[in-house]
Amino acid sequence: MSAYSQTSERRIQKLIRLPRVIEITGRSRARIYEDIKSDIFPKPIKIGPRAVAWVEEEIIDWIEERKQQRFQA
Template sequence: MNAARNEQHEKPVEFIRLPEVKKLTSLGTTKIYTMASEGLFPKQVPLGGRAVAWIKSEVLQWNNDQVAAARGQASDSSMSK
C-alpha cells in the first residue's frame, strides 16, 4: 500500500478547466456534465468555492478509450462502458 502511495506522489496531478476539457474532447458543456453524472466521463474535482477542474490524465485516457472503441480495440480503462 505504501508503494502505491509513493507512486501517486511521484506523478504530479495536472488540473485543467472546462475550456481545455472542451477543446481536448470536442464536447460541449452540457454533454460533459451529463456524461460525468452518468459515469461515462471523468468527474470534475472541486478546487474550492465554486471552482472545479478535471484531471488532465483522466480526460486524455477517456480520449484514448474513445479511439480504441471506435477501432474495435479493447481498452484498459474502467471509464468506458
C-alpha cells in the same frame, strides 16, 4: 522517510479547467455534465468553493478509450 521524500516521488498531475476540457474533447459543457451524471465521463475535482477542475491524464485516457472503441465495433 520524510514527508518531502514521499511528495517528491509522486508524479505531478496537471489539473485543467472546463474551457480546456471543452477544447480537448470537442464536447459542449452540457454534454460533459450529462456524461458525468451517466458515469461516462471523468468526474471533476472540487478545487474551491465554486470551482472544479479535471485531471488532464484522466481526460486523455478517456479520449484514448474512445479511440480504441473504434476498432472493437
